Amino acid sequence: xxxxxxxxxxxxxxxxxxxxxxxxxxxxxxxxxxxxxxxxxxxxxxxxxxxxxxxxxxxxxxxxxxxxxxxxxxxxxxxxxxxxxxxxxxxxxxxxxxxxxxxxxxxxxxxxxxxxxxxxxxxxxxxxxxxxxxxxxxxxxxxxxxxxxxxxxxxxxxxxxxxxxxxxxxxxxxxxxxxxxxxxxxxxxxxxxxxxxxxxxxxxxxxxxxxxxxxxxxxxxxxxxxxxxxxxxxxxxxxxxxxxxxxxxxxxxxxxxxxxxxxxxxxxxxxxxxxxxxxxxxxxxxxxxxxxxxxxxxxxxxxxxxxxxxxxxxxxxxxxxxxxxxxxxxxxxxxxxxxxxxxxxxxxxxxxxxxxxxxxxxxxxxxxxxxxxxxxxxxxxxxxxxxxxxxxxxxxxxxxxxxxxxxxxxxxxxxxxxxxxxxxxxxxxxxxxxxxxxxxxxxxxxxxxxxxxxxxxxxxxxxxxxxxxxxxxxxxxxxxxxxxxxxxxxxxxxxxxxxxxxxxxxxxxxxxxxxxxxxxxxxxxxxxxxxxxxxxxxxxxxxxxxxxxxxxxxxxxxxxxxxxxxxxxxxxxxxxxxxxxxxxxxxxxxxxxxxxxxxxxxxxxxxxxxxxxxxxxxxxxxxxxxxxxxxxxxxxxxxxxxxxxxxxxxxxxxxxxxxxxxxxxxxxxxxxxxxxxxxxxxxxxxxxxxxxxxxxxxxxxxxxxxxxxxxxxxxxxxxxxxxxxxxxxxxxxxxxxxxxxxxxxxxxxxxxxxxxxxxxxxxxxxxxxxxxxxxxxxxxxxxxxxxxxxxxxxxxxx
RNA sequence: GGGCGGAUGGCGAAAUUGGCAGACGCGAUAGCCUUAGGAGCUAUUGGGGCAACCCUUGGAGGUUCAAAUCCUCUUCCGCCCACCA
Numbered sequence: 001x002x003x004x005x006x007x008x009x010x011x012x013x014x015x016x017x018x019x020x021x022x023x024x025x026x027x028x029x030x031x032x033x034x035x036x037x038x039x040x041x042x043x044x045x046x047x048x049x050x051x052x053x054x055x056x057x058x059x060x061x062x063x064x065x066x067x068x069x070x071x072x073x074x075x076x077x078x079x080x081x082x083x084x085x086x087x088x089x090x091x092x093x094x095x096x097x098x099x100x101x102x103x104x105x106x107x108x109x110x111x112x113x114x115x116x117x118x119x120x121x122x123x124x125x126x127x128x129x130x131x132x133x134x135x136x137x138x139x140x141x142x143x144x145x146x147x148x149x150x151x152x153x154x155x156x157x158x159x160x161x162x163x164x165x166x167x168x169x170x171x172x173x174x175x176x177x178x179x180x181x182x183x184x185x186x187x188x189x190x191x192x193x194x195x196x197x198x199x200x201x202x203x204x205x206x207x208x209x210x211x212x213x214x215x216x217x218x219x220x221x222x223x224x225x226x227x228x229x230x231x232x233x234x235x236x237x238x239x240x241x242x243x244x245x246x247x248x249x250x251x252x253x254x255x256x257x258x259x260x261x262x263x264x265x266x267x268x269x270x271x272x273x274x275x276x277x278x279x280x281x282x283x284x285x286x287x288x289x290x291x292x293x294x295x296x297x298x299x300x301x302x303x304x305x306x307x308x309x310x311x312x313x314x315x316x317x318x319x320x321x322x323x324x325x326x327x328x329x330x331x332x333x334x335x336x337x338x339x340x341x342x343x344x345x346x347x348x349x350x351x352x353x354x355x356x357x358x359x360x361x362x363x364x365x366x367x368x369x370x371x372x373x374x375x376x377x378x379x380x381x382x383x384x385x386x387x388x389x390x391x392x393x394x395x396x397x398x399x400x401x402x403x404x405x406x407x408x409x410x411x412x413x414x415x416x417x418x419x420x421x422x423x424x425x426x427x428x429x430x431x432x433x434x435x436x437x438x439x440x441x442x443x444x445x446x447x448x449x450x451x452x453x454x455x456x457x458x459x460x461x462x463x464x465x466x467x468x469x470x471x472x473x474x475x476x477x478x479x480x481x482x483x484x485x486x487x488x489x490x491x492x493x494x495x496x497x498x499x500x501x502x503x504x505x506x507x508x509x510x511x512x513x514x515x516x517x518x519x520x521x522x523x524x525x526x527x528x529x530x531x532x533x534x535x536x537x538x539x540x541x542x543x544x545x546x547x548x549x550x551x552x553x554x555x556x557x558x559x560x561x562x563x564x565x566x567x568x569x570x571x572x573x574x575x576x577x578x579x580x581x582x583x584x585x586x587x588x589x590x591x592x593x594x595x596x597x598x599x600x601x602x603x604x605x606x607x608x609x610x611x612x613x614x615x616x617x618x619x620x621x622x623x624x625x626x627x628x629x630x631x632x633x634x635x636x637x638x639x640x641x642x643x644x645x646x647x648x649x650x651x652x653x654x655x656x657x658x659x660x661x662x663x664x665x666x667x668x669x670x671x672x673x674x675x676x677x678x679x680x681x682x683x684x685x686x687x688x689x690x691x692x693x694x695x696x697x698x699x700x701x702x703x704x705x706x707x708x709x710x711x712x713x714x715x716x717x718x719x720x721x722x723x724x725x726x727x728x729x730x731x732x733x734x735x736x737x738x739x740x741x742x743x744x745x746x747x748x749x750x751x752x753x754x755x756x757x758x759x760x761x762x763x764x765x766x767x768x769x770x771x772x773x774x775x776x777x778x779x780x781x782x783x784x785x786x787x788x789x790x791x792x793x794x795x796x797x798x
Numbered sequence: 799g800g801g802c803g804g805a806u807g808g809c810g811a812a813a814u815u816g817g818c819a820g821a822c823g824c825g826a827u828a829g830c831c832u833u834a835g836g837a838g839c840u841a842u843u844g845g846g847g848c849a850a851c852c853c854u855u856g857g858a859g860g861u862u863c864a865a866a867u868c869c870u871c872u873u874c875c876g877c878c879c880a881c882c883a
Contacts, residue, residue: 002835002836002837211802212802212803213802213803213877213878215802216801216802216878216879217801217802217877217878217879219801220800220801220802220878220879220880221878221879223879223882225882225883227883243883244882244883245883246882246883247883258883301881324881325881326881326883327881327883328881328882328883330882331881331882331883332882332883333883335883336883337883338883339883343883344799345799345881345883346883416882416883418879418880418882536877536878539877539878540878540879597836598836609810609811609822609823610810610811610823610824611810611811612811615804615811616876617810618809618810620809620810620824622809622824622825623809623810623823623824625824625836626823626824626825627823628836629836629837629838630823632836632837632838633838636838670810670811670812670822670823671811671812671813671821671822673822673823674811674812674821674822674823675821675822676822677822677823678821678822681822684839740818742817742818744817744818744863744864746863746864747817747862747863747864748864749818752818784863785863786863787817787863787864789817792817792818793817793818793864795817795863795864796863797863797864
């Protein structure tokens with residue numbers, strides 16, 4: 001018979017809820033621990049990814065509780081967003097109704113997993129007392145010029161009928177539906193995240209406990225690139241073309257320059273030239289090309305000559321000006337100097353169009369100085385053909401040339417960034433209304449703070465067909481101007497949902513606070529988040545925005561730290577047959593049916609045991625069965641306890657406590673479980689008393705809480721096991737008197753001997769030489785050298 | 799093209815950071831037990847060999863008394879960024 005997990009899990013889940021077992025109370029006398037998992041989008045059902053994410057967090061949270069920390073472990077819902085709108089259209093209901101139904105269903109599923117949340121802190125971002133503070137934050141940003149409206153070319157998804165942030169465009173397609181993104185000129189709200197670029201970059205250095213991978217992704221995304229803006233004068237006028245380069249050391253090898261087809265000077269340059277017609281056609285062709293096609297790396301670089309020339313300031317050489325599709329208006333200055341000998345793209349382009357090349361960096365390896373190259377040389381070397389800079393190492397020349405050019409007024413040392421301002425306007429219904437009023441007399445007027453929240457109307461005629469649905473709700477749109485009291489109209493766009501999730505971790509500190517987004521005092525106690533856990537897919541967007549908001553709050557003096565998350569763990573995906581579980585692949589394993597068959601505890605145990613948290617986890621139901629068997633094996637021990645444990649099992653216990661304590665703090669749950677299994681095996685061999693067994697149960701409790709609570713109670717404890725404390729090991733018990741040593745001859749394992757720990761090196765040498773197997777391998781030769789690693793090994797070198 | 803990770807039995811994975819490769823589990827094989835169940839218990843389980851032994855951490859070299867671990871080259875896989883100047 002197996003233990004009755006159904007009854008036990010139900011019983012303890014009810015008990016935890018009834019007693020508010022995981023209520024976090026602010027208590028300045030105690031050390032706090034804020035553990036947070038990325039809150040879910042309420043889709044209605046939890047999937048294995050959620051189960052894994054939240055199980056990892058739950059174990060950490062319960063472990064910290066047992067260690068004596070005052071733990072806060074909250075849960076909420078990232079409830080605004082487009083899927084709710086689509087589902088509402090499909091199911092002929094309202095997004096609010098659908099969302100709340102989904103939240104209710106998910107709460108039940110999360111509770112069935114036995115997660116230790118402080119449910120009293122729960123909120124959903126679609127609650128008006130949450131999104132009110134989105135609007136408040138927006139207004140604060142607006143006051144400081146950090147929220148601003150700009151007409152510009154924006155990414156537009158024709159399928160979702162909405163704009164997208166740069167971050168939401170993936171491979172030229174919409175992150176949600178993968179439709180090719182188009183460019184559209186619209187009046188949109190932006191957040192000036194670029195004002196924070198230096199701090200966002202620099203403070204990455206503070207994040208000592210973030211995965212390297214995430215840091216480098218953020219680093220790439222911010223994309224700081226240092227170089228020089230070089231001014232090329234036009235041959236026939238005084239106008240300048242500014243080009244950006246990170247390789248100013250190659251300036252003497254610039255044999256032509258290339259402009260993006262959209263560059264503002266292009267029309268002037270081609271006007272009246274013989275090439276005008278050809279150039280116009282080319283520009284037209286490129287302009288209709290989608291970004292995806294243009295960015296495809298296998299497409300041949302195309303371009304045309306403008307007919308005009310510019311002058312290279314360093315040597316007054318006339319160089320032809322070309323237009324090509326591989327130069328992008330969005331980056332740098334939209335113009336480049338081309339150095340075909342030292343840039344592969346320039347090289348291919350120059351070869352194609354028979355443009356001149358000149359080597360200016362001599363590679364140390366190759367002596368090739370002819371122009372008969374097979375590819376560009378992009379490495380380091382010595383300057384040649386570079387006037388007064390000849391002979392310098394190119395890295396040194398880079399600095400010297402840059403300084404010299406700045407002094408001469410030929411250019412300016414310049415930094416370009418990849419990071420763009422964050423577009424937050426969405427032409428959607430189910431989101432936070434942007435709290436702005438357009439007055440014919442006063443222009444753009446912010447909604448007054450006392451008028452917040454600008455409530456989202458309960459109903460709007462959204463069809464998914466485009467345009468802002470709020471624009472069709474007259475009683476929403478029509479409003480009096482807060483300044484002149486005249487007739488005015490509200491902004492009808494809503495905010496991108498990433499806005500909502502950029503500060504929710506602060507709201508959890510004081511979810512009911514009604515004076516500000518969060519209570520300073522509460523935030524002072526609970527923040528920063530000690531451990532944050534979530535998927536790698538949020539490595540850039542959500543984490544960058546959250547860091548930005550945190551710095552903004554710091555500037556408002558609402559908090560006194562710069563980074564919100566101390567430790568970050570990005571858990572790996574759950575795979576089935578080597579593939580991501582997805583509806584379209586039909587390989588979804590439903591957590592709920594696994595709970596029915598094996599119980600939540602077994603599911604939690606399996607998911608932690610099968611792989612370390614960061615790596616991908618291959619779903620294996622037989623493994624789950626194995627986890628279940630192990631629990632039954634532990635269960636049976638309590639019926640066969642001895643009155644007294646012998647010394648040997650106590651030693652094993654203390655070794656296990658040491659190992660498991662370390663593993664738990666390092667999130668190595670798989671090896672922690674392995675040690676607990678070893679302890680269990682040892683108990684089967686040696687027997688155990690109640691005290692030993694209870695220690696095992698406590699160590700298991702973060703992983704399998706219902707199971708452990710029940711055994712804890714059966715063995716006579718009145719209070720919850722989570723009121724107990726984590727066991728400590730006795731170091732004296734870990735000291736061994738005798739130890740097994742490995743004997744190697746020339747580094748090969750030849751024998752093992754047991755010796756007392758206090759043995760001296762000389763005694764050991766003697767003992768080893770007497771050993772039969774050793775003398776067999778020595779074949780009469782005398783040892784050259786002994787290498788002794790205390791308590792571990794002896795290696796005899798002959 | 800750039801960056802960051804990986805590659806260990808039939809499978810998921812360990813390896814105190816340079817010191818017994820394969821802990822723990824799954825699967826498999828054999829046996830035992832029984833109130834036949836979602837059982838349980840005991841052994842064996844990287845490969846070769848009767849054996850002593852030999853081989854084995856994607857591949858090839860190297861450093862070292864000693865390498866899964868460090869170095870060089872190389873192949874494959876994953877993720878991120880990307881005509882980024």
